Amino acid sequence: MEARDTPVSRDGAATSAGHSFARLSPERLLVFGGIALILVGMVFGDVFAVFILHPNADRIGSHLLEATQAVAAGDTIAIQAQFARISALLENRGTKVDTHVHIIKFGYLSLILALIQPYIALAEHVRKRWAQVFLAGAILLPVSVFCIHYVGLTYSPLQFIGWASITADLGGLLVIVACLGFLAGLWGYLTGSRQTTTQAEQVFRDQSWAARTLLAGGTLLILAGFLHGAYYAGVYRDAHEEQDAALLGAMADRAASGDLTAAVEAVKQYGALQGSKAVHIAAHSHIIEFGLMAILLAFVQSYVFLSERWKRRWVVVFLLGSVILPLFVLLELRWGLVAGGGADVGGLLVILALIGMLVGICRHSGRLDAQSGAVP
Amino acid sequence: MSTSRKLLLIGGLVLVNWAMAYGLWYALFAEHQHLEGMTASLATAFTRAGERNLPDARAAIDAYAKTKFAYVRHVDVHSHWGGLALLLILFGAIFDRVSFSERARLWLAAVFVAGSALFPLGVILQVADPGWLPRALAVLGSGMVTGAMVFVAWGLARQQ
Numbered sequence: 001m002e003a004r005d006t007p008v009s010r011d012g013a014a015t016s017a018g019h020s021f022a023r024l025s026p027e028r029l030l031v032f033g034g035i036a037l038i039l040v041g042m043v044f045g046d047v048f049a050v051f052i053l054h055p056n057a058d059r060i061g062s063h064l065l066e067a068t069q070a071v072a073a074g075d076t077i078a079i080q081a082q083f084a085r086i087s088a089l090l091e092n093r094g095t096k097v098d099t100h101v102h103i104i105k106f107g108y109l110s111l112i113l114a115l116i117q118p119y120i121a122l123a124e125h126v127r128k129r130w131a132q133v134f135l136a137g138a139i140l141l142p143v144s145v146f147c148i149h150y151v152g153l154t155y156s157p158l159q160f161i162g163w164a165s166i167t168a169d170l171g172g173l174l175v176i177v178a179c180l181g182f183l184a185g186l187w188g189y190l191t192g193s194r195q196t197t198t199q200a201e202q203v204f205r206d207q208s209w210a211a212r213t214l215l216a217g218g219t220l221l222i223l224a225g226f227l228h229g230a231y232y233a234g235v236y237r238d239a240h241e242e243q244d245a246a247l248l249g250a251m252a253d254r255a256a257s258g259d260l261t262a263a264v265e266a267v268k269q270y271g272a273l274q275g276s277k278a279v280h281i282a283a284h285s286h287i288i289e290f291g292l293m294a295i296l297l298a299f300v301q302s303y304v305f306l307s308e309r310w311k312r313r314w315v316v317v318f319l320l321g322s323v324i325l326p327l328f329v330l331l332e333l334r335w336g337l338v339a340g341g342g343a344d345v346g347g348l349l350v351i352l353a354l355i356g357m358l359v360g361i362c363r364h365s366g367r368l369d370a371q372s373g374a375v376p
Numbered sequence: 377m378s379t380s381r382k383l384l385l386i387g388g389l390v391l392v393n394w395a396m397a398y399g400l401w402y403a404l405f406a407e408h409q410h411l412e413g414m415t416a417s418l419a420t421a422f423t424r425a426g427e428r429n430l431p432d433a434r435a436a437i438d439a440y441a442k443t444k445f446a447y448v449r450h451v452d453v454h455s456h457w458g459g460l461a462l463l464l465i466l467f468g469a470i471f472d473r474v475s476f477s478e479r480a481r482l483w484l485a486a487v488f489v490a491g492s493a494l495f496p497l498g499v500i501l502q503v504a505d506p507g508w509l510p511r512a513l514a515v516l517g518s519g520m521v522t523g524a525m526v527f528v529a530w531g532l533a534r535q536q
Contacts, residue, residue, distance in 0.1 A: 071426045079426050083419035090415070105458060109392065112465050116385065119377070160408035172400045176393060183389045190382055204470045215470075219529045222463070226522045233518075241448075245441035248418065252425035252433050288459065295466055 026124065026131040027114050028365065031300060033135045034110030035358050038293065041104035041142075042351050046344065048096045054340075056093045060086055061271045064251070068263045071255035092149045099146045104289065106138035106175065111296045113182055115204075120185035121192055130181040137174025144168035204299060210311040211298040217319045218294030225288030225326075232280045240277050247273060279333055283326040290322035290350065297357060304360030305367055314356040321349030380481040381471045387489035388464030395457035402450050410447040414440055446503045453496040460492035460521065467528060474531030484527050491520025 067082035113134065120127055147164040156162040247270040254263035297318065304311055325346030331339035421436035467474075467488070474481055495517025501510035 067422050071422050074426050074428070076423045076426045079422045080419055083415060083422065086418075087415040091411070094411070101455070105462075108462055112462060112469075115469050116465065119385065160412065161404070165403070165408070169400055169404055172396060172403070176396045176400065179389065179393050179396065183386075183393060186385060186389060190377070190386070204473070215532065219525075219532055223522075223525050223529055226518075226525055230518055230522060241441070241445065244444070245437055248421065248440065249434060249437045252421050252437065253430065256425040256428055256430060256433070285455075292459075292462060292466065295470075299469070 024128070026127040027117050029128065029131045029135065030110045030114035030117070031303065031361065033131075033138070034107045034114060034296075035300075035354065035361070037103050037107030037110060037138060039107075039351065039354050039358070041100055041107060042347065042354070044103065045100040046347050046351075048100055049344070052096050053093065056089050057271070057274070060089050061267065063089070064270070065264065065267050068251050068255045068267055069260065071252060072258060072260050072263065088149075095145050095148045099142045101285075102145060103138075103142040106141070108289070108292055108296060109175075109179075110134065110138060111300070113179075115296075115299050116182070116186065119189045120182055121188035122181075122185040127182075127185065130178045130185075133174050133181070134178035137171045137176075137178065139171070140174065141168050141171030144171055206299070206302050208301060208311075209308070210304075210315045211301045213312075213315050213319070214294045214298035214301070217322070218291045218296075218298065221291030221294060221322055222288050223291075225284055225291060228280075228287065229284045232284060236276075236280065240273060243273050244270075276333060279329055283329045286329065287322070287326040290325070294319065294322060300357070300361065303364050304357050305364035306356075306360040310356070311360070314353045314360075317349050317356070318353035321346045321351075321353060324349065378472060378478055378481070380478060380485040381468050383482070383485045383489060384464045384468030384471055387485075387492070388461045388466075388468055391457055391461035391464060391489075391492060395454060395461055398457065399454040402454060406450065407447075410443055410450070413443045414447065417443060449499050449503050453500040456496040456499070457492070460495070464489060464492055470532075474528055475534035476527075476531050481531075484524055484531075487520050488524035488528075491517045491524060493517070495521055 063082045063086045067079050067086070070076075070078035070082060113131070117127060122130070144164045144167040148162065148168070151162050151164040153162045156166075158166075247266050250266040251263050251270065254260070254266060297315075301311065304314075306314075323346070325343050328339045328342035328346060332343065335342075417436045417440035421433045421440065424430070424433035424436060468485075471481060471485065474484070476484065495514055498510045498512070498514030498517050501513065504510075
């Protein structure tokens with residue numbers, strides 16, 4: 001990392017950003033990789049919510065209802081057939097959620113690793129290699145998790161784990177090894193001969209309106225997410241866990257005793273309970289993740305080569321979407337699909353803002369390459 | 377680099393590696409067994425109910441609830457350790473912008489790091505011990521993290 005000492009101007013980070021964002025540098029690799037992972041993860045999440053999550057929930061409910069009716073009829077073969085279908089639907093849903101969550105989390109981690117590159121005391125080609133290993137693992141894991149439902153145990157040498165799970169674990173291992181490599185570099189920086197990183201650190205001191213607004217907004221979003229999580233854990237979590245088992249027991253008991261009406265009512269309540277749990281957890285995780293993303297985006301504003309007016313617009317759009325999505329997810333309990341549509345609009349705003357910022361970063365990269373003569 | 381920033385950056389990177397290693401261990405050695413166990417318990421419960429064997433059906437529901445309790449906490453712990461670690465690294469990068477003395481920032485960083493480790497630890501200990509101590513540890517840890525976050529927000533607001 002080159003070491004320079006220049007004064008910090010209000011929007012001066014943009015001038016320094018180029019030095020740590022050279023062509024094919026680990027910083028650029030991680031920033032582009034990070035934003036691309038987040039974008040893909042969010043688009044995947046939207047598609048997953050519309051085409052798999054909601055239809056799956058309905059199918060699981062109907063199979064549970066049929067299993068309850070089979071209990072009343074004493075048809076054990078039908079019961080097992082229904083649970084085999086429920087198991088497949090749950091695996092489909094679970095692997096899609098895991099894909100969505102991991103791809104976005106790796107995107108955040110990629111951006112964070114890009115930001116701390118000035119403190120990694122390793123040669124540039126070594127840092128680049130670790131960045132490549134990280135991104136390879138960050139892509140391999142979610143892609144493999146996505147395939148788990150379709151590959152199953154085909155040709156698997158193990159009893160519980162199929163090939164897709166094995167390659168997913170390999171992806172996780174690559175990410176861990178890369179992070180350990182960066183950790184060793186950070187340790188080397190802190191304990192060894194340090195380079196001056198004054199200019200590289202200017203990215204953290206960006207005082208532009210866009211950076212300050214994203215930093216403040218992100219901090220508030222995370223705090224709101226923490227408070228909501230504490231409220232949910234304190235008020236609902238234990239009660240939800242007790243109700244979960246109690247309602248399943250009621251379904252089996254009532255159906256076995258011939259009271260099918262009460263059993264069907266228990267199935268309905270169970271569905272509502274799952275919806276309530278999913279909504280609270282989704283709101284909690286999304287508001288914190290958008291807060292985290294807002295803070296990360298505050299630091300990459302110096303890489304966004306757009307006019308100040310457009311930078312501000314994308315910041316406002318991003319923060320608006322970050323509030324709308326979790327708020328409307330919570331409102332789904334009262335307003336149903338109307339609120340679901342509102343949440344989708346929030347997600348769309350976030351995606352649009354990210355694309356807008358990514359375009360700015362591409363323009364910044366192109367400008368740097370043109371200035372350095374890397375492109376004709 | 378200030379000591380508070382070092383603490384947050386090193387703490388965050390150690391914690392993120394720990395979280396990922398934990399997730400890898402769980403995926404390899406326990407997750408599939410837990411998922412299979414939950415589905416099998418539910419199928420058994422309904423099958424026994426179909427056979428009008430209600431005591432066995434209730435026992436299977438209890439087994440399902442116990443496995444699910446453990447499964448939810450393992451997944452929670454993996455995601456919370458990982459998420460909090462990302463926050464530690466992020467705030468480690470900008471902690472000089474938190475407008476308190478370095479001594480206060482160091483305390484704040486220590487509380488943030490300790491809370492980030494303790495909160496999920498308390499959650500996962502509930503699997504082995506459903507008593508009050510792990511719950512108290514989780515509440516204490518989450519309180520430390522939330523309190524630290526409030527002060528970080530205040531410090532950043534003062535700076536701005």
